[in-house]
Amino acid sequence: MTHLVLVGLMGAGKTSVGEAVARRLGRRVVDTDALVERRSGETVAELFARGEATFRAAERAAVADAATTAEPLVISCGGGAVLDPDNRDVLRAHGRVIWLRARPETLSERVGGGDGRPLLADGVLETLTRLAAERAPAYEAAAHAAVDTDGLSLEDVVDRVLGAFAAEAA
Numbered sequence: 001m002t003h004l005v006l007v008g009l010m011g012a013g014k015t016s017v018g019e020a021v022a023r024r025l026g027r028r029v030v031d032t033d034a035l036v037e038r039r040s041g042e043t044v045a046e047l048f049a050r051g052e053a054t055f056r057a058a059e060r061a062a063v064a065d066a067a068t069t070a071e072p073l074v075i076s077c078g079g080g081a082v083l084d085p086d087n088r089d090v091l092r093a094h095g096r097v098i099w100l101r102a103r104p105e106t107l108s109e110r111v112g113g114g115d116g117r118p119l120l121a122d123g124v125l126e127t128l129t130r131l132a133a134e135r136a137p138a139y140e141a142a143a144h145a146a147v148d149t150d151g152l153s154l155e156d157v158v159d160r161v162l163g164a165f166a167a168e169a170a
């Protein structure tokens with residue numbers, strides 16, 4: 001059995017889609033940011049405040065933990081997790097990776113003021129536009145399939161994610 005892994009930028013809907021997909025599959029959902037916070041006893045913002053490398057090291061450990069769990073899970077990855085080649089490898093080895101894509105304008109609307117995300121402190125739409133261009137190759141390299149979410153309801157996104165997972169896991 002294989003994990004269903006969701007990747008994509010901040011605001012792509014990984015958390016809400018992950019929860020809904022997990023309900024439909026009868027699986028547990030593991031959110032790597034939540035796992036990082038549980039394991040470290042610090043918030044993502046606190047870890048970032050000690051340097052992004054501190055957060056990325058904790059994230060790498062959480063991704064490896066989740067990916068190597070025997071029970072088949074839905075794993076929602078923090079937006080930058082796929083930048084690390086080790087993370088991409090372990091996620092692809094143990095799961096089918098689905099990239100939730102959206103236009104920067106859509107992502108920006110969904111994250112509102114940034115919701116305390118350290119990387120968005122300097123301007124939400126500008127940063128998401130830049131990160132979308134910078135990170136596209138990493139998402140491409142990580143993903144088995146992509147789902148475009150602009151203008152779709154949560155239910156429609158969930159149906160497409162499950163369809164892509166079934167096709168990839170077959």
Ligand code: S3P
Binds near residue numbers: 014
């Ligand atoms: C980050 C995304 C965040 C969180 C951290 C860094 C990123 O997760 O891991 O703030 O580099 O894109 P979400 O994508 O769940 O917001």
